[in-house]
Amino acid sequence: xxxxxxxxxxxxxxxxxxxxxxxxxxxxxxxxxxxxxxxxxxxxxxxxxxxxxxxxxxxxxxxxxxxxxxxxxxxxxxxxxxxxxxxxxxxxxxxxxxxxxxxxxxxxxxxxxxxxxxxxxxxxxxxxxxxxxxxxxxxxxxxxxxxxxxxxxxxxxxxxxxxxxxxxxxxxxxxxxxxxxxxxxxxxxxxxxxxxxxxxxxxxxxxxxxxxxxxxxxxxxxxxxxxxxxxxxxxxxxxxxxxxxxxxxxxxxxxxxxxxxxxxxxxxxxxxxxxxxxxxxxxxxxxxxxxxxxxxxxxxxxxxxxxxxxxxxxxxxxxxxxxxxxxxxxxxxxxxxxxxxxxxxxxxxxxxxxxxxxxxxxxxxxxxxxxxxxxxxxxxxx
Amino acid sequence: xxxxxxxxxxxxxxxxxxxxxxxxxxxxxxxxxxxxxxxxxxxxxxxxxxxxxxxxxxxxxxxxxxxxxxxxxxxxxxxxxxxxxxxxxxxxxxxxxxxxxxxxxxxxxxxxxxxxxxxxxxxxxxxxxxxxxxxxxxxxxxxxxxxxxxxxxxxxxxxxxxxxxxxxxxxxxxxxxxxxxxxxxxxxxxxxxxxxxxxxxxxxxxxxxxxxxxxxxxxxxxxxxxxxxxxxxxxxxxxxxxxxxxxxxxxxxxxxxxxxxxxxxxxxxxxxxxxxxxxxxxxxxxxxxxxxxxxxxxxxxxxxxxxxxxxxxxxxxxxxxxxxxxxxxxxxxxxxxxxxxxxxxxxxxxxxxxxxxxxxxxxxxxxxxxxxxxxxxxxxxxxxxxxxxxxxxxxxxxxxxxxxxxxxxxxxxxxxxxxxxxxxxxxxxxxxxxxxxxxxxxxxxxxxxxxxxxxxxxxxxxxxxxxxxxxxxxxxxxxxxxxxxxxxxxxxxxxxxxxxxxxxxxxxxxxxxxxxxxxx
Numbered sequence: 092x093x094x095x096x097x098x099x100x101x102x103x104x105x106x107x108x109x110x111x112x113x114x115x116x117x118x119x120x121x122x123x124x125x126x127x128x129x130x131x132x133x134x135x136x137x138x139x140x141x142x143x144x145x146x147x148x149x150x151x152x153x154x155x156x157x158x159x160x161x162x163x164x165x166x167x168x169x170x171x172x173x174x175x176x177x178x179x180x181x182x183x184x185x186x187x188x189x190x191x192x193x194x195x196x197x198x199x200x201x202x203x204x205x206x207x208x209x210x211x212x213x214x215x216x217x218x219x220x221x222x223x224x225x226x227x228x229x230x231x232x233x234x235x236x237x238x239x240x241x242x243x244x245x246x247x248x249x250x251x252x253x254x255x256x257x258x259x260x261x262x263x264x265x266x267x268x269x270x271x272x273x274x275x276x277x278x279x280x281x282x283x284x285x286x287x288x289x290x291x292x293x294x295x296x297x298x299x300x301x302x303x304x305x306x307x308x309x310x311x312x313x314x315x316x317x318x319x320x321x322x323x324x325x326x327x328x329x330x331x332x333x334x335x336x337x338x339x340x341x342x343x344x345x346x347x348x349x350x351x352x353x354x355x356x357x358x359x360x361x362x363x364x365x366x367x368x369x370x371x372x373x374x375x376x377x378x379x380x381x382x383x384x385x386x387x388x389x390x391x392x393x394x395x396x397x398x399x400x401x402x403x404x405x406x407x408x409x410x411x412x413x414x415x416x417x418x419x420x421x422x423x424x425x426x427x428x429x430x431x432x433x434x435x436x437x438x439x440x441x442x443x444x445x446x447x448x449x450x451x452x453x454x455x456x457x458x459x460x461x462x463x464x465x466x467x468x469x470x471x472x473x
Numbered sequence: 474x475x476x477x478x479x480x481x482x483x484x485x486x487x488x489x490x491x492x493x494x495x496x497x498x499x500x501x502x503x504x505x506x507x508x509x510x511x512x513x514x515x516x517x518x519x520x521x522x523x524x525x526x527x528x529x530x531x532x533x534x535x536x537x538x539x540x541x542x543x544x545x546x547x548x549x550x551x552x553x554x555x556x557x558x559x560x561x562x563x564x565x566x567x568x569x570x571x572x573x574x575x576x577x578x579x580x581x582x583x584x585x586x587x588x589x590x591x592x593x594x595x596x597x598x599x600x601x602x603x604x605x606x607x608x609x610x611x612x613x614x615x616x617x618x619x620x621x622x623x624x625x626x627x628x629x630x631x632x633x634x635x636x637x638x639x640x641x642x643x644x645x646x647x648x649x650x651x652x653x654x655x656x657x658x659x660x661x662x663x664x665x666x667x668x669x670x671x672x673x674x675x676x677x678x679x680x681x682x683x684x685x686x687x688x689x690x691x692x693x694x695x696x697x698x699x700x701x702x703x704x705x706x707x708x709x710x711x712x713x714x715x716x717x718x719x720x721x722x723x724x725x726x727x728x729x730x731x732x733x734x735x736x737x738x739x740x741x742x743x744x745x746x747x748x749x750x751x752x753x754x755x756x757x758x759x760x761x762x763x764x765x766x767x768x769x770x771x772x773x774x775x776x777x778x779x780x781x782x783x784x785x786x787x788x789x790x791x792x793x794x795x796x797x798x799x800x801x802x803x804x805x806x807x808x809x810x811x812x813x814x815x816x817x818x819x820x821x822x823x824x825x826x827x828x829x830x831x832x833x834x835x836x837x838x839x840x841x842x843x844x845x846x847x848x849x850x851x852x853x854x855x856x857x858x859x860x861x862x863x864x865x866x867x868x869x870x871x872x873x874x875x876x877x878x879x880x881x882x883x884x885x886x887x888x889x890x891x892x893x894x895x896x897x898x899x900x901x902x903x904x905x906x907x908x909x910x911x912x913x914x915x916x917x918x919x920x921x922x923x924x925x926x927x928x929x930x931x932x933x934x935x936x937x938x939x940x941x942x943x944x945x946x947x948x949x950x951x952x953x954x955x956x957x958x959x960x961x962x963x964x965x966x967x968x969x970x971x972x973x974x975x976x977x978x979x980x981x982x983x984x985x986x987x988x989x990x991x992x993x
Binding site: 433434 | 657664668672673674675676677678679680681685686688689692693863882883886909910911912914948
């Protein structure tokens with residue numbers, strides 16, 4: 092794909108826009124998502140109305156209004172972005188042309204990459220969890236990204252609380268010439284299972300999302316002070332403990348990764364990594380590898396719940412199987428979380444779903460969560 | 474009045490005093506020292522030891538008398554007058570009207586000319602008042618002794634944490650018992666103070682009824698438990714009905730229990746700390762006991778305890794030997810001094826006068842009226858469509874309620890911060906949102922105290938209802954408020970960016986150079 096019109100003011104901030112035009116169609120007709128061509132067809136046959144473009148236009152209009160220094164929009168052709176940008180009063184820079192549109196999720200990935208290649212300060216995308224996954228596949232954490240919530244399922248904490256908030260957050264981000272960001276979870280559930288009434292969510296990765304008090308979903312109640320200093324406090328608490336000769340197992344997530352970073356150790360973001368005497372034993376270990384490393388010496392497992400939904404085991408860390416957890420011993424499980432993450436659970440419990448009912452029963456009750464150096468919080472587990 | 478007020482605050486666009494005046498300008502030039510005096514005393518500058526003398530004069534403002542008066546008059550016109558504005562806004566702070574007569578007492582020469590180093594024989598009246606207030610607070614709380622040395626609630630809570638530490642050290646368990654249990658809706662100082670005193674802090678999260686469940690406490694208790702430090706009612710205005718169970722369980726585990734009664738306005742004369750099983754407590758005299766606060770007066774955290782723990786209270790302490798009052802310094806088990814000299818005794822005097830004026834019946838009536846006012850205001854506020862109240866709490870809220878604007882935010886994009894800024898346009902004090910952690914989304918906490926009338930509360934409710942309607946008609950207008958206040962919008966984002974902060978004039982000049990007034 093080639094970049095279109097190139098009348099660009101280099102000094103002006105550039106915001107990318109990609110719209111998943113069918114996101115959200117399933118919601119009002121009770122389809123629980125439109126991932127997969129059959130679902131889209133069914134949605135259309137039920138006379139579902141596209142809502143994504145409308146909501147994206149609200150976000151973009153807010154961006155135009157609030158970004159007083161001006162902003163250029165780089166977007167995909169037609170209903171994948173250009174129409175929405177025009178409706179919101181922009182003359183967008185369009186990458187590619189309409190004839191290339193295939194009408195599948197590959198469009199989102201291909202155009203997100205093309206927009207990223209064209210150079211943007213921030214990529215706005217309108218859709219739900221499925222769209223967030225596509226954006227994650229396309230750009231990872233290279234470019235800050237922010238979701239305009241238009242989908243049915245929004246378990247990921249990468250969306251503005253509403254389209255207007257997304258526009259406002261984007262405006263503040265560009266006004267501050269790239270404001271603060273944090274890595275937030277991209278979650279998705281298996282839609283077929285969801286339609287059958289079973290929820291099976293997975294952690295797919297992270298996007299780098301602009302952060303401002305109370306404008307990002309999943310943090311409904313705002314942050315508690317400086318998130319970085321809290322993370323450092325948690326890392327210090329674990330670091331002081333990690334001087335023994337036990338096998339230390341760090342589960343997935345940004346909180347556990349920060350512990351490793353502070354200790355000068357590498358850590359995979361989505362994987363389970365093993366350490367002994369503050370050196371790496373194994374990275375991104377699967378169940379078999381973890382079991383192999385669990386010998387006679389004691390082991391300690393550090394895990395953090397998934398932001399916004401609170402799963403401790405059974406989502407995003409299935410390597411930590413019932414067999415692994417039993418070998419480690421429940422008293423050697425250490426739970427860490429920032430107070431902001433706990434507040435974002437909105438009073439809900441931490442959740443376990445290991446697949447072993449007896450083990451789940453043992454894990455239920457109350458658990459101490461390390462929330463800072465010498466600070467813990469009692470959390471209910473159900 | 475049945476409408477919202479058409480109000481506009483004064484806007485003087487006033488520079489900082491450091492930017493006013495001109496070099497050499499003076500408000501008053503004192504006469505030269507007469508030669509007779511100078512012959513005896515020597516040159517004035519030599520009264521200061523050479524090593525302590527400034528090498529360069531301080532950079533004070535240089536400004537004429539009318540310039541000073543004009544400046545401060547204008548600043549005063551741009552304030553809300555927090556002592557007189559019907560302030561249901563600052564929930565948890567117990568903003569009540571403080572009678573003027575107590576101000577006259579506190580500012581009288583008999584009070585303001587007292588010096589902490591005066592001989593006890595010359596301060597018997599003040600010592601009697603301190604001793605008398607101690608007896609009154611013992612009666613109110615069920616405790617056996619009080620200190621008035623802490624200059625605020627936080628300092629008193631820190632003293633209580635130090636007493637818990639000293640108690641366990643004396644029993645040889647100082648190293649073992651290093652954990653304090655608190656609750657998420659207690660004031661954050663109930664975590665921060667024990668942390669400063671060296672404890673690890675375990676926080677209990679609220680259960681479905683708004684207060685922590687007994688099972689959470691049981692799970693937190695261990696041989697490491699040094700004590701429990703909590704408020705009740707908590708920040709939500711919900712009274713934990715199982716508090717006696719809480720204190721009993723902690724005692725059975727060998728811990729002590731400290732009751733943060735900073736705000737006792739809902740329970741005064743109704744429940745007592747001792748009967749709830751607490752060993753320690755504190756009252757903020759500047760809240761419940763009518764000492765002006767909010768930059769209008771020195772505060773006092775009165776710390777109380779059982780007879781068994783009294784020996785640990787800060788030193789010195791006022792005692793009475795049957796004939797005379799005196800400062801007792803011979804207290805070997807004391808945790809020592811918690812601040813210099815004897816504390817803010819003007820606060821002690823004001824509270825003493827306020828309690829005497831009310832009597833025990835009157836104190837109970839204060840609590841009953843405060844709770845009634847709060848429940849009346851709650852009836853008005855919960856009719857506003859954008860407001861919700863969390864937790865299925867048993868019974869009524871006591872003296873305050875933590876509400877949420879979450880429905881308004883979802884429906885209009887207008888947040889609690891937006892409403893808080895807009896209400897200033899109607900001549901009301903912007904409300905307090907929440908202590909952290911902010912478990913309730915888009916929070917605001919209202920506490921009308923006993924001071925404000927039914928029409929005051931109705932006006933207050935009307936303003937919030939009006940802003941809710943505005944948010945639905947024109948959200949941008951509310952979001953860009955205030956429009957009629959003394960200053961325009963302050964960007965809250967700066968609160969998260971320490972690099973932008975300037976706490977002193979020097980800091981301001983260093984960070985922002987010669988840029989004009991910071992708040993312009």
